[in-house]
Amino acid sequence: MIFPPGPLDPIIIFLATLSVMSAIIALESRQIVYGAVSLIVMFLGISAIFLYLGGLYLGVVQLGVYVGAIGVLILFAVILVGESRTPEPNVNRIIGATAAMIVLGSLLVGFTALQMLPAPHHVGAQELSRIASRLMRDYGLVIVALGSLLASTAFGSVMITRR
């Protein structure tokens, strides 16, 4: 490897540019099928970043779940529904761009603040199992409550769409 992985790694820059560009195309494309395909390209770019940075499980799951399942289902739905994209009014677009810039700015500020903190020590398998046991023992009730909330939301959305 000629360039060490880092923020100025050309491969990371290429993948990040690819993801952002295809996300923009996904939103702005006139033909809705092209939008769906560029959404899939964005998922591919993100999983490539995960794989390149060594997050193997995360990258593979991103590939299998987002590209292989969600992306294909979105594409299928889009193809079945047909092309009926309504042009959005300009005001919403400006608001959206402003919100995106605010989120980006706060993320950048957050990351620079994180870099000033001392580096976190390595999280070993023991600590992971301790976190897991604390989650299941001390916060078990909270997790069950959150899970049932999530399930009821899913059922609710199904009921709303069936109406």
Next chain:
Amino acid sequence: MDAQTKDVRDSVSFWLIISLVVILIIGWVVEGDVLIDFLVDLVSGPQVLTNPLFLSIVFPGLLYVSIVAAVAIYVERKIAAKIQIRIGPQYAGRVEGILQVVADGIKMAAKEFVIPRTVDVTFFVAAPILSLTVGMLSITVVPFSPTTVIFPFPVNLLLFFAIVSFFPLTALLAGWASNNKFSLIGAARALFQQASYEIPMLISALAPALLAGSLRIEDIVMAQKDMPFLFPAILSAIIFLAAALAETEKHPFEIPEADSEIVAGWMTEYSSMPYTLFMLAVYVKMISLSTLFTDLFLSGWLGPISLPPEAWTVVKSWIVLLIFLTVRALFPRIRIDQMLKMGWGSMLLLSVAGLFLAIALGMVVGL
């Protein structure tokens, strides 16, 4: 030649050259000078067998896969003909029509790639290339021996299934871009079929992974030193074979292409080399699935007599491939509702049952 066809052909070759240059640059950035390494290894002898360029181009990459696919097409025709009391290929090459595949290849390459006026040209041209790319990607993660694997990856079983899940995408794109009712119906059928049979296949592949305690195919093979997982995980193996047949859209699961119902399904509008690419992609997928079956259930490169490990994998995977090709000739096509009912009903239940059976039998025989 139509002006549109010529433009597209020129732009396709242009983009192919551009993408080759991009791949070479990326390869140079990531891996250093690949070509020089290959030449050095080639001079030094057997070391070349593990060179990445050799692995991806000769064995088990492009050359091996293309030759096996060609042989498989010929054998499939002959077997189907013998079983159904027909003659099969007879004239090309004089002896039993042995050069029929070559003749078909030349015929396909010589034909014009017809692009109808109403298609979406970008995806119509991109879909066959994408399809073969995904097929080739699936063979890169399957190990033929501990050293003979194009892309060594720690969780390659999961990666294989992630790659296999891209196939419906190419069928959908081809079916939509063709702008034809038969193509769209075929694409929808392909999506239904492949999405519903991926889940039983993944669950039945989990049985050997659980018995070996690893998601790395190399570890799964090494765990079969004493006994192939075919015996404890027999139900999972049968389900895996059936689901793999459904994945490759062969009889009795030839529903997306059903000739007598929807012409040729999502490939209706394709002709010439793009059609060949689709066919090659199907056979590449079949080869990678049979090799994966060999690794998961038939103890991969381990064998009773000391042969080169790759030879064991290759021979076993050919036997599995032969089973695929024989089943194709034996059964008629089932209906789409029967296929869906079987996929989401009995196959799913049986795959879960097979998982438990494999664990129980594995505990009995002390794996």
